[in-house]
Amino acid sequence: MDKFSSYSVGFKLKVIDFAEKHGNQAAAGHEFTVTEFKGTYWHKQKPALQNTNKSRKAFRGPKWGKFSALADELFEYVIGLRKDGCCVLHKMVHFKACELATKRGISRTDLKVSRGWITRLTKRKSLSVRRRTSVCQRINDFLSADWRTRTI
Template identity: 50%
Template sequence: MGRYASFTVGFKQKALDYALEHGNRVAGRHFDVDEIRIRYCKKQRDRLMATNSTRRAFRGPKSGKFPDIEMAVLEYVKDMRKDGCAVS
């Protein structure tokens, strides 16, 4: 396996199912990945099972890291625009 491999969620799900039946090492050998990848996927199991199988990565929170600050900035921009100031 190359140094920077990326796997689809579908591949990870297949590897997890195989690992649950046969074990991590056997699954790693069968799918030609390191055992640590199987263990890492097991930690992500709940998220993987609820995700589209063609997806390759989780990119963090979709709502933003600081929702309170974002709402404050949004209100500020709305107020400035209401007063006639150009804000982008």
Template identity: 40%
Template sequence: MAGRNLGLSGSKTRQVNQQLRQSYDANFKMMVVNAAEATNNCQAARKYGVTECNVRRWRIQKDRLKNANSKRKAFRGPQRGRFQEIDRRVCEFVTEKRNEGLPITRAIIQLKALNIAKELNIPTTEFKASTGWCIRMMRRSGLALRRRTSLAQHLPSDFAEKLQSFQRYVIGLRKKHSYTLDQIGNADQTPVFFDMPTSVTVHKKGEKSVIVKSTGNEKNRITVMLACLADGTKLAPYVILKRKTVPKEPMPAGIIVRAQEKGWMESDLVVDWLKVVWGTRCGALRKKEKHADYGCVPWTPD
């Protein structure tokens, strides 16, 4: 009985120890490391309720913790891949292209890996350059997808009230004049840039400067007037080139091209758009006397 009780007691003790065992994420470990560097290992261990051996181990792993995801709790998994030569050559390729400022995506890495595997006579049945392999290879090599950030545009505090007011206004006009869906449209101008470099690229973790080269035409643009009707019909795009005259070369079918010295949608072009796009749509001549004109404001870039 004593032995049985002792066994039960030991089992309960092991269960308690397993329940007390905790895992900590990288953010918590870095807090402990910073506290240990400011004071010492013992004080940091007492302050955060961890053992001193953990503090010593985390200080050794400081560089890896700094570059790891803040929610990561362990560095498990193989440190070397099965195809080490492919990993090495892919990393060299990424480093070379990033030094040139060119963006690199996961798809580019996978295609490059397949080409290298073909050069090394590795059959596709053994190496497929899957997305999972790409993610693990990037993790082993200290690579990650990096994104350029910009300030977000904030909506006004009373936008919900203004939206409801506009909806009531449109519904009231439709009831008053009996507008059909093909007589209600939404139009807006938008700039289209000749070069829109990607904002995401594979790059080394921890580096603050992420440079992406472009063709130099990211500021050159055209203006396009897009419109659709309430019934889902899309009207022809109205393209405004930044030049004095329209090119003599034939343009693609289905679009209307105009020229303006600054590439803006000015008042004369708005009138022209009403004639050649809005006025020629299907159903434009029906109930012409009930059409409403809400006015148009020329668009100019900020």
């Protein structure tokens, strides 16, 4: 048994099935020469492993974000603001993401809208957050309300 080994999903499912039939992870570990810890870890991943390609070796989760529908709505929001000639700030995307998350029933523990999350979102969608769209940019309602409260 090597220290660093990669196993296909098909092999992992065989280990899980063997452990379920024989009642313990240690027996599966001895039969397939894997550690008991790997067997229990794969057992926790079983639903996800069953839905993936059997020749895949690593299961690292989705590559396009956990909440792709939310990201698509945010993308449309940013594009809409850009078409209106408004500048887009991280703060605006943050508030809109929180608003959409509450509408969809996504809890704050599942979705942490941080600056890093917004940066990764903009990279996934090929956006730049603070791009100039015209020479005289119009201040949108969100910024103007904030600006009025600070100046008056």
